[in-house]
Amino acid sequence: MASTELNVAADNDAHSDATEKHASKDSSKASVKEKEGDKARARSSTPMGGVRPVPEDRDDELTVIWDRLFKIHTAFFELHELLEKEKGAQKAARAPTAPVQIDEQEGKADVKSIVAALRMKFSHQLKFNAVPDWADHYVAYDQLKKLAYQIERDVVLANRLRDELEPEQETLLDARAQANHSFLPALDHELARITEFYVAKEGALYDEAGRLLSSVRSAETVNLAVEVRPTSTRSAASSTAIPCARLSSTPSLQQDRTPLLDTDDSGTAVQHRRTWSLGAAGSLPGLPNRALQERALETYVALVDLEGFVQLNYTAFGKILKKYDKITGNRVRKSYLNESVRAAYPFHEETKAQLADQIRSVAWAHSLAAGFASQEENAHFLQKQQRERVVFARNTVWRDMIGMERKVAAVGMQQISPREPVEPVRCCGVSVPRILLSRQVLLGVPCLVVFFYLLRAHYFADAMQQSCFAMLVFVSLLWAFEVLPLFVTSLLVPFLVVLLGVMRDDQGNQMPASGAARRIFGSMFNSVIMLLLGGFTIAAALSKHDIAKRVATFVLARAGTRPATVLLANMFVATFASMWISNVAAPVLCFSLIQPILRTLPAESPFSRCLVMGIALASNVGGMASPISSPQNLIALEVMKPTPSWPEWFMIALPVSIAADLAIWLLLLLVYRPSPANSPLQPLRASNDPITKEQVTVTAITLITIGLWCFEAHIEAYVGDMGVLALLPILVFFGFELLTKEDFNNFLWTVVVLAMGGIALGQAVNSSGLLYTVAEAIQKSVDGQPFWMVVVIFTAIVTVAATFVSHTVAALVFLPIVNEVGSAIPGAHPRILVMSAALMCSGAMGLPVSGFPNMNAAMLEDPTGKPYLRPADFLRSGIPATILALGTVLTVGGGIMYVTSF
Numbered sequence: 001m002a003s004t005e006l007n008v009a010a011d012n013d014a015h016s017d018a019t020e021k022h023a024s025k026d027s028s029k030a031s032v033k034e035k036e037g038d039k040a041r042a043r044s045s046t047p048m049g050g051v052r053p054v055p056e057d058r059d060d061e062l063t064v065i066w067d068r069l070f071k072i073h074t075a076f077f078e079l080h081e082l083l084e085k086e087k088g089a090q091k092a093a094r095a096p097t098a099p100v101q102i103d104e105q106e107g108k109a110d111v112k113s114i115v116a117a118l119r120m121k122f123s124h125q126l127k128f129n130a131v132p133d134w135a136d137h138y139v140a141y142d143q144l145k146k147l148a149y150q151i152e153r154d155v156v157l158a159n160r161l162r163d164e165l166e167p168e169q170e171t172l173l174d175a176r177a178q179a180n181h182s183f184l185p186a187l188d189h190e191l192a193r194i195t196e197f198y199v200a201k202e203g204a205l206y207d208e209a210g211r212l213l214s215s216v217r218s219a220e221t222v223n224l225a226v227e228v229r230p231t232s233t234r235s236a237a238s239s240t241a242i243p244c245a246r247l248s249s250t251p252s253l254q255q256d257r258t259p260l261l262d263t264d265d266s267g268t269a270v271q272h273r274r275t276w277s278l279g280a281a282g283s284l285p286g287l288p289n290r291a292l293q294e295r296a297l298e299t300y301v302a303l304v305d306l307e308g309f310v311q312l313n314y315t316a317f318g319k320i321l322k323k324y325d326k327i328t329g330n331r332v333r334k335s336y337l338n339e340s341v342r343a344a345y346p347f348h349e350e351t352k353a354q355l356a357d358q359i360r361s362v363a364w365a366h367s368l369a370a371g372f373a374s375q376e377e378n379a380h381f382l383q384k385q386q387r388e389r390v391v392f393a394r395n396t397v398w399r400d401m402i403g404m405e406r407k408v409a410a411v412g413m414q415q416i417s418p419r420e421p422v423e424p425v426r427c428c429g430v431s432v433p434r435i436l437l438s439r440q441v442l443l444g445v446p447c448l449v450v451f452f453y454l455l456r457a458h459y460f461a462d463a464m465q466q467s468c469f470a471m472l473v474f475v476s477l478l479w480a481f482e483v484l485p486l487f488v489t490s491l492l493v494p495f496l497v498v499l500l501g502v503m504r505d506d507q508g509n510q511m512p513a514s515g516a517a518r519r520i521f522g523s524m525f526n527s528v529i530m531l532l533l534g535g536f537t538i539a540a541a542l543s544k545h546d547i548a549k550r551v552a553t554f555v556l557a558r559a560g561t562r563p564a565t566v567l568l569a570n571m572f573v574a575t576f577a578s579m580w581i582s583n584v585a586a587p588v589l590c591f592s593l594i595q596p597i598l599r600t601l602p603a604e605s606p607f608s609r610c611l612v613m614g615i616a617l618a619s620n621v622g623g624m625a626s627p628i629s630s631p632q633n634l635i636a637l638e639v640m641k642p643t644p645s646w647p648e649w650f651m652i653a654l655p656v657s658i659a660a661d662l663a664i665w666l667l668l669l670l671v672y673r674p675s676p677a678n679s680p681l682q683p684l685r686a687s688n689d690p691i692t693k694e695q696v697t698v699t700a701i702t703l704i705t706i707g708l709w710c711f712e713a714h715i716e717a718y719v720g721d722m723g724v725l726a727l728l729p730i731l732v733f734f735g736f737e738l739l740t741k742e743d744f745n746n747f748l749w750t751v752v753v754l755a756m757g758g759i760a761l762g763q764a765v766n767s768s769g770l771l772y773t774v775a776e777a778i779q780k781s782v783d784g785q786p787f788w789m790v791v792v793i794f795t796a797i798v799t800v801a802a803t804f805v806s807h808t809v810a811a812l813v814f815l816p817i818v819n820e821v822g823s824a825i826p827g828a829h830p831r832i833l834v835m836s837a838a839l840m841c842s843g844a845m846g847l848p849v850s851g852f853p854n855m856n857a858a859m860l861e862d863p864t865g866k867p868y869l870r871p872a873d874f875l876r877s878g879i880p881a882t883i884l885a886l887g888t889v890l891t892v893g894g895g896i897m898y899v900t901s902f
Contacts, residue, residue, distance in 0.1 A: 122319050129312060131305045137197040138309070139190050139316035145323065147186055151179045152327045153600050179328045187317070187336065191344050194313055198306070198346040202355070205302050209362050212292070212299055216365045219289050289369050296366035300382060303359045310346050310355075317341050327596060329685060440483055447477045460773060464510060468502040468768040472813075475761060479809040486806065487750040490757020494520045497760060502768040523763040524756040527723025528638045532755060534726025535628035536747045538705065539581035541698045541733050543589065544743065548581055550687050550695075552593055557686040563607050563674035566681055568665050570594060570611060571618035575657055578622025578629050580702070583842065584748065586622060587856040590615045597681055598862070607679035610672035612868045616845070616857035617664050617881050623807070623842030623851070624889075625657045626650070627709075631755055632811035636838035638759065639819045640831050643722075644902075646710040652902065656839060656893040663884040671877055694738055701732050751808070758812030765816060775820030787825065791836055792890060794818050798837040799886055802844035807851050811841045832897045836889055843885035846878045854878065 122141065130138050321333035341347055367378035435441065454470035475496070478489040494517070497503060503516040511519065542548040552573045559569035570590060577586035594611055601608050623630035627637055627649050637643050708715070708725045719725055733739040765771045782790050798818070802810035818837045822830025844850050848858040848871060860868050896902075 122316070126312060126316060129308070131309065134197070134201075134305070134309060137194065139194065139313050139320070141316050141320060144183075144186060144190070144320045147183060148320070148324045148327060149599060151182055151324075152596070154179070154182075180330060180332060183324055183328075184332070184336070187321075188340070191317075191340060195344050195346055198309070201306060201309075205299065205306060206358060208299050209303070209358055212295055213361065213365055215292055215295070216368055219292060219369070292369035293366060296362055296369050297382075300359065300362045300366055303355065303362060307352075307355055307359065310352065314341065314347055326685060443481045444478075444483045447474060447481070447483060450474065450477065460770070462769065462773075464502050464504070464768045465770045465773055467500040468764060468770045471496045471500055471502065472761070472765060472770070476809075476813050479813075480805045485750070486809065487753040487757070490754045490760075493757045493760045493764070494524065497764045502764050502770075504767050504769070519767075520760050520763060524760050526638070526759065527721045527726075528634045528759065529752060529756060530723030530726045531628060531634050531637070532631060532752055533747070534705070534723075534729055535582060537729045537733055537739065538628075538702050539585050540739055540743050540747070541729070542581055542702065543585065544739065545692070545695050545698050546687075546689075547695050547698055548577055548589055549593065550689075552577060552589065553684060554686045556593060556684045559684070561676070561681040561683050563610075563676065563679045563681060564665075564669055566597070567607075567611060567614050567668065567674070568661075571614045571661050571665055574615045574618040575622035575625060575661055578619050579626040580628070580706075582628065583619045583623035583630050584751070584852045587615060587619045587853045590619070591856065591860055593684070596684060598868075600681070601679060605674075605679050606672040607674035607681075608862070608868055609873055610668050610674050612857050612860055613672075613873055613877050614665070614668050616853040617668075617878070618661055619853035620842055620845040620851055621657050621660045621664070621885065623853075624653045624660075624839045626653065630842050631751055631808045632815075632838055632841040635755065635758060635808070635811040635815055636834055639762075639815045640834050641819075644831065644835075645713045646706075648902070651900065652835065652893055652896050653839065655896060656888055659892045660843070660885045660888045663888060664881045667880055667884060668877060697736075698733070698738060701729055705729050754808055754812075758808070761812065762816045771816055771820050774817060775824050778817070778821045779824040782821075782825075787829075788894070790821075790825065791833055791894065794821070794833060795836045795840050795886065795890065799840045799844045799882065802841045803846045803850050803882065807841045807844065810844070811838060815841075829897070829902060831902055832894070835897060835902065836893060839889045839893060840886060843889060844882055845885070846874065846882045848874050850874075850878065850882075 126138060126141050127135075318333070318337060321336055325331055325333050345351055363378065363382060364375070366382065367375060370378065370381070372378040372381065451470055451474035454473055455467060457470075458466065460466045460469060471493075475489060475493060478484055478492070479486060483489075484492075497520050498513050498517050501510055501513070501516065503511040503519060505511050505515070555573055556566075556569055559566045570593075573593075574586055574590045577589055581589065591612070594615070597611065598608055623633070627633050627646060633649075705725065705728050708719075708728070709722055712719065712722050712725060734741075734744060782793070785793075794814075798810060798814050801814060815834055815837060819830055819834045822833035842851070845854055848854050848869075854874065857869055858867065858874075862868060
């Protein structure tokens with residue numbers, strides 16, 4: 001017993017000495033931190049006012065509204081946290097922000113982690129990953145971004161005024177230097193504020209960690225006082241006990257701390273080996289200890305939160321400096337990070353190392369207090385206590401399109417409680433259920449009436465052709481009025497084909513339902529669908545790895561500041577982007593590129609509308625440029641026999657696209673009359689980011705695929721079809737994880753299903769003989785007309801139809817008929833007729849609903865939520881542009897096709 005008392009006393013003496021040593025070290029360290037904080041605060045010359053500074057201009061209505069919305073959001077967030085705690089989710093609410101462990105090679109995440117791969121701004125990432133109780137102490141990222149945009153506008157205005165002043169009246173200080181004098185002090189203030197908070201929080205947490213370790217040592221001595229065995233005892237090596245000598249060997253507890261085991265002067269263990277049992281039957285009153293475990297877990301959580309606080313703020317400084325350099329043309333990011341941020345106390349490497357050591361020490365203390373048999377088990381337990389961190393990944397343009405569609409679908413929708421009865425509508429004294437007044441019912445019932453009427457009519461001698469005609473008209477009406485979503489109507493096609501029995505076998509007899517089902521489903525997936533998927537894959541890779549944006553900014557950065565030149569450059573970029581990432585995706589990219597220009601233009605500037613309209617119309621023109629630039633082009637490839645090669649398509653479409661862009665450019669200049677006086681422009685800047693190996697790989701595979709498509713006619717004996725070549729980018733990009741499964745899921749599968757339904761409809765119309773009968777009747781009506789007149793008539797009809805309905809739907813309905821009519825005309829060139837009609841499926845752009853580019857442009861809004869374009873803009877620009885495109889296709893395109901005997 002005396003020996004035990006001496007050992008306990010020795011432990012207490014050693015603990016007292018270590019505590020005094022630790023206190024003196026913390027005192028000197030606090031002094032250093034205070035100096036660092038004073039130094040950082042001294043650099044701040046223009047206080048920004050906390051996390052959310054009050055703007056100087058209190059008349060800024062947008063700023064006031066934004067502040068109120070932020071406060072409302074914060075209130076709801078706090079209420080949500082309170083409800084979560086009441087539900088018993090206290091651990092998740094107080095757990096640290098820890099990064100998800102992701103294997104970047106295999107793209108796998110821990111099953112306990114939830115990764116939200118959403119394309120959000122960094123301000124959202126900062127908000128969601130911040131510790132709620134510390135929200136006011138992070139970098140004021142939104143305010144710094146707002147300040148950067150204000151500086152951007154000031155730089156443009158200063159450059160404009162300087163150009164108007166005489167040389168001797170010009171200011172001596174460059175606009176960029178003035179921008180630095182306004183922005184860097186705000187960064188200094190944020191840095192000083194973060195340092196001050198970190199120093200205070202670090203001191204409090206380190207003191208708590210010291211008290212925790214002291215309590216754990218005291219609890220351990222209770223165990224040692226109860227059970228002390230000689231060194232020769234071998235039972236200490238049993239599976240139910242952990243030797244204390246092994247526990248004390250961890251560096252995290254030996255560094256600047258008294259070890260949990262007494263040692264002699266030589267550093268070896270004393271003559272007694274002390275063990276404590278972990279078994280339920282042999283549990284001791286010292287350790288494990290539930291109260292100490294909870295204290296250790298809470299301290300560990302707070303320390304990891306502090307580590308995340310440092311990491312998140314450092315990322316915020318880097319991102320806001322990168323944005324500032326991009327919009328002002330400065331190069332201060334690298335120097336400020338090295339000289340100011342990394343020089344501040346929270347971002348010292350020594351500070352980070354010390355914090356990591358504290359985390360390891362507290363984790364080890366938790367293992368003792370909890371009684372874990374191994375550090376691996378303890379680490380796994382702590383990992384599960386950490387709440388999942390939201391991770392943000394770069395998106396493909398297809399995911400952006402899906403997001404835009406969801407935004408549109410959410411407008412005007414109301415959530416109705418299932419308990420709340422839906423009141424009927426009173427009409428002429430009669431109660432009418434609301435569902436009967438829905439758009440689907442009001443438009444769908446007349447379509448059904450027409451369908452059943454045509455089924456019983458006798459416009460065709462053959463009953464199968466009559467049924468097929470009824471189906472064709474019914475499906476076309478559903479597509480035209482969008483009674484159902486377009487892809488749902490497409491899925492209705494094979495159902496009606498089998499149900500109505502409109503398929504014939506090779507002998508001309510009606511096929512049984514089983515045979516018709518096999519044939520119609522077999523026809524729906526062919527080389528056209530593979531080309532569509534290949535095009536989607538290339539577009540996804542070019543957008544995800546920032547290649548399309550780099551190429552576009554490289555060109556636009558050399559366009560200068562003349563409005564006419566900037567407009568033409570953006571139109572050509574939109575057309576070129578549409579060639580490779582489709583005219584569905586190109587407007588999304590181009591509208592994001594012109595945001596710096598739109599932000600700095602005066603309110604109601606005509607050039608804003610001119611630029612947005614120019615990109616939309618040029619994207620429509622770009623839908624003609626290549627076989628994969630729009631779904632209607634792929635449908636044309638399927639219809640035309642023989643299928644034109646890529647060089648043949650480029651030979652016709654590129655001159656037409658260039659001529660149409662130039663004509664529309666002149667039209668927009670005439671309509672909007674932009675000038676340097678009413679449209680001062682900020683030049684765009686090309687990206688200075690280094691080229692990555694992923695970008696090189698994607699570019700190489702894309703160029704190889706396009707080259708193979710161009711020379712497919714020469715290697716047809718080996719590859720068979722262009723659809724087989726479309727597998728190359730799919731296999732490489734997804735096989736080597738340049739694209740992920742999520743990217744594949746985000747393809748526009750609605751467009752794919754729409755194309756498949758169109759192919760099925762074409763197969764049924766052709767198999768039933770209806771296509772030949774209709775073409776023969778139309779051919780008789782145009783008999784005696786010159787071929788060029790037939791081309792004009794059919795191209796104009798397709799143009800009008802594509803203006804009011806989807807471009808793809810117009811191609812699905814009209815191109816097979818046009819091809820059959822062209823084939824029935826003696827001495828004609830049916831491919832000229834189909835090619836002209838196909839090009840004008842993309843060239844129809846007279847209304848806001850005429851194609852994806854117009855719809856995207858109509859949805860684009862300025863910072864106040866006001867749309868840039870009005871319906872009148874489409875009437876006075878879109879309709880004339882459609883007429884110009886039609887004239888270009890008939891003259892330039894028709895001339896090339898006639899000369900080359902297309």
